[in-house]
Amino acid sequence: MQKFTVHKGLVAPMDRANVDTDAIIPKQFLKSIRRIGFGQNLFDAWRYMDEGQPGQDCTNRPLNRDFILNQARYKGASILIARKNFGCGSSREHAPWALGEYGFRAIIAPSYGDIFFNNSLKNGLLPIVLDEAKVDRLFSEAAPFPGYALEINLEAQVVIKPDGSSYSFDVEPFSKYCLLNGFDDIGLTLRHAETIRAFENKRKIEQPWLFT
Amino acid sequence: MIQQTLYDKLWNSHAVRAEDDGTTLLYIDRHLVHEVTSPQAYEGLKISGRPVWRKDSVVATADHNTPTDHWEEGIKDPISRLQVETLDANIKEYGARVFFPFLDKRQGIVHVIGPENGFTLPGMTVVCGDSHTSTHGAFACLAYGIGTSEVEHVLAAQTLLAKKMQNMLVLVEGAIPRGVTAKDIALAIIRQIGTAGGTGCAVEFAGSAIRALSMEGRMTLCNMAIEGGARAGMIGVDDVTLNYLKGRPYAPVGVMWDQAAAYWKTLQSDPGSKFDRVVQLDARELKPHVTWGTSPEMVVTVDDRVPDPDKEKDAVRREGMERALVYMGLNPNTAIKDIRIDKVFIGSCTNSRIEDLRAAAAVVRGRHRAPNVKLAMVVPGSGQVKLQAEKEGLDRIFKDAGFEWREPGCSMCLGMNADRLEPGERCASTSNRNFEGRQGTGGRTHLVSPAMAAAAGVEGHFVDVRELR
Numbered sequence: 001m002q003k004f005t006v007h008k009g010l011v012a013p014m015d016r017a018n019v020d021t022d023a024i025i026p027k028q029f030l031k032s033i034r035r036i037g038f039g040q041n042l043f044d045a046w047r048y049m050d051e052g053q054p055g056q057d058c059t060n061r062p063l064n065r066d067f068i069l070n071q072a073r074y075k076g077a078s079i080l081i082a083r084k085n086f087g088c089g090s091s092r093e094h095a096p097w098a099l100g101e102y103g104f105r106a107i108i109a110p111s112y113g114d115i116f117f118n119n120s121l122k123n124g125l126l127p128i129v130l131d132e133a134k135v136d137r138l139f140s141e142a143a144p145f146p147g148y149a150l151e152i153n154l155e156a157q158v159v160i161k162p163d164g165s166s167y168s169f170d171v172e173p174f175s176k177y178c179l180l181n182g183f184d185d186i187g188l189t190l191r192h193a194e195t196i197r198a199f200e201n202k203r204k205i206e207q208p209w210l211f212t
Numbered sequence: 213m214i215q216q217t218l219y220d221k222l223w224n225s226h227a228v229r230a231e232d233d234g235t236t237l238l239y240i241d242r243h244l245v246h247e248v249t250s251p252q253a254y255e256g257l258k259i260s261g262r263p264v265w266r267k268d269s270v271v272a273t274a275d276h277n278t279p280t281d282h283w284e285e286g287i288k289d290p291i292s293r294l295q296v297e298t299l300d301a302n303i304k305e306y307g308a309r310v311f312f313p314f315l316d317k318r319q320g321i322v323h324v325i326g327p328e329n330g331f332t333l334p335g336m337t338v339v340c341g342d343s344h345t346s347t348h349g350a351f352a353c354l355a356y357g358i359g360t361s362e363v364e365h366v367l368a369a370q371t372l373l374a375k376k377m378q379n380m381l382v383l384v385e386g387a388i389p390r391g392v393t394a395k396d397i398a399l400a401i402i403r404q405i406g407t408a409g410g411t412g413c414a415v416e417f418a419g420s421a422i423r424a425l426s427m428e429g430r431m432t433l434c435n436m437a438i439e440g441g442a443r444a445g446m447i448g449v450d451d452v453t454l455n456y457l458k459g460r461p462y463a464p465v466g467v468m469w470d471q472a473a474a475y476w477k478t479l480q481s482d483p484g485s486k487f488d489r490v491v492q493l494d495a496r497e498l499k500p501h502v503t504w505g506t507s508p509e510m511v512v513t514v515d516d517r518v519p520d521p522d523k524e525k526d527a528v529r530r531e532g533m534e535r536a537l538v539y540m541g542l543n544p545n546t547a548i549k550d551i552r553i554d555k556v557f558i559g560s561c562t563n564s565r566i567e568d569l570r571a572a573a574a575v576v577r578g579r580h581r582a583p584n585v586k587l588a589m590v591v592p593g594s595g596q597v598k599l600q601a602e603k604e605g606l607d608r609i610f611k612d613a614g615f616e617w618r619e620p621g622c623s624m625c626l627g628m629n630a631d632r633l634e635p636g637e638r639c640a641s642t643s644n645r646n647f648e649g650r651q652g653t654g655g656r657t658h659l660v661s662p663a664m665a666a667a668a669g670v671e672g673h674f675v676d677v678r679e680l681r
Contacts (some may be wrong), residue, residue: 033251093359119359
């Protein structure tokens with residue numbers, strides 16, 4: 001997993017609530033058996049005027065000029081500010097894969113779909129939760145200010161604004177540890193293989209019907 | 213002894229070890245695998261050279277990409293075919309307890325085949341790379357959807373890292389009126405709590421109305437827990453649970469059944485156990501529901517009208533409503549019963565079980581698809597559901613009414629196969645999500661119960677199923 005320590009980047013606003021993972025990456029792209037190639041289809045139905053197909057070259061597709069990420073000022077954005085319940089719906093990890101490949105390293109929203117939140121953490125994409133009032137502030141501060149950038153320091157758990165003021169955020173210590181170090185969960189878990197095996201053996205005796 | 217909720221019991225009985233911050237390694241009993249969210253996980257195993265920890269915990273099937281007609285022609289879309297063949301190859305290499313591949317008579321939607329075969333048993337942790345895994349909570353399981361990284365984690369280490377969620381109780385009391393189904397209860401709950409209402413929670417459904425539901429109805433309700441934001445939904449064990457499981461192909465038998473059943477009966481919240489949140493509904497007041505927008509919380513009862521965004525004070529909500537109305541091609545204050553439809557989809561892991569098909573067939577019997585309805589399709593949840601329905605003659609009823617009788621699979625719930633809405637088409641659907649583009653780019657989805665979908669199919673617009681002759 002890609003490490004997350006300190007990141008400073010351009011902010012793009014996604015000003016709608018309940019953005020679901022079907023919108024983040026539509027179903028037709030889930031047919032891929034690879035982990036890469038989803039960035040060009042991030043928000044496909046909103047971003048292009050035509051219907052996207054898997055494996056298609058997107059360079060000449062007609063863009064929806066009204067879609068926020070197509071505006072020149074947000075080119076190269078790496079921090080997305082969003083509304084409540086971002087990433088609700090389907091469990092598809094293709095959603096954080098697509099966001100990451102597009103260039104996003106962090107999202108700031110009042111709440112997330114639980115599965116999306118988890119999937120993001122496993123991919124070095126930091127989903128920051130700030131209360132609604134603070135997120136609202138970020139939306140209104142970013143709008144009139146082309147080039148509005150934020151700095152995120154995971155170690156210190158702060159989002160630093162252009163004026164130097166900051167918002168602190170919570171993160172689970174274990175997730176933070178994995179993100180800061182870029183650790184692969186499975187490797188960490190398998191250090192406890194003997195404990196898992198012992199638990200499993202006990203379970204076999206107590207509930208043998210689970211192992212037939 | 214501290215009173216425990218059902219979720220507390222399931223959590224405690226699967227906790228292998230915990231980090232200082234409470235991040236816990238949970239043991240996973242059952243891992244359901246399908247073709248869409250598993251290829252990258254198996255690839256991860258290949259790259260790292262790790263074996264599958266316990267292949268007999270894995271139950272696999274192909275369901276999302278499989279066609280629902282002309283099976284003899286195979287899967288025509290080469291990209292879909294490659295994904296299904298990749299699952300075949302991965303299961304061949306890494307093994308599984310059971311694999312029902314494309315064309316197998318027992319193939320079907322992963323959340324239908326699990327329970328109907330007895331792969332899903334009370335007290336289990338059940339996971340799958342699919343958000344509707346909450347379905348299995350109907351059997352007092354801790355069941356939830358996971359991403360592909362977690363699929364790989366379970367394959368490699370038989371565990372998942374998890375933080376304990378909050379306990380939420382949804383209490384539904386009272387007799388369920390005629391014409392109201394588990395689907396309507398689910399939509400009514402989501403209407404009340406919103407699509408983020410259960411975020412961070414494991415939800416237990418309880419009360420006399422829940423106990424009165426069949427296992428099929430309970431699965432429908434737990435299936436939709438995720439649409440209310442809750443990763444896991446669950447219901448305690450009672451005689452309905454045990455009667456459903458007894459005799460299922462992979463359920464225990466003899467002495468082992470007795471031993472298991474004695475344990476399963478303890479899988480209920482202790483009287484007086486504490487919930488972080490409690491939501492109550494009166495079942496007696498429920499009516500059939502129809503969604504009007506692009507989120508399951510955008511829902512009203514069938515006798516109501518499409519809401520007016522001008523009456524919404526919250527700006528973000530109002531803009532969401534306005535955007536939804538444009539997408540849905542609806543005007544505020546339109547009576548739900550005046551909304552005409554183009555297609556009907558009866559199927560999905562929410563509503564494709566035998567009871568759902570019986571309810572739809574009861575409405576359709578002796579009637580015919582309305583002229584403006586271009587397509588009405590019935591997609592059974594599994595080969596076994598299909599067989600049972602055909603034994604009961606339900607296929608005949610549907611076909612006589614001009615409804616198509618298809619092969620099992622996820623089908624038009626998400627349109628990964630050829631079953632899709634065209635731009636602008638409006639569908640009465642028994643599935644679970646009315647998101648933009650969910651059933652096909654530009655498609656317009658109205659979520660309803662099977663009886664309501666069938667009724668819309670024969671009348672050509674939404675009708676109150678309680679008012680049909």
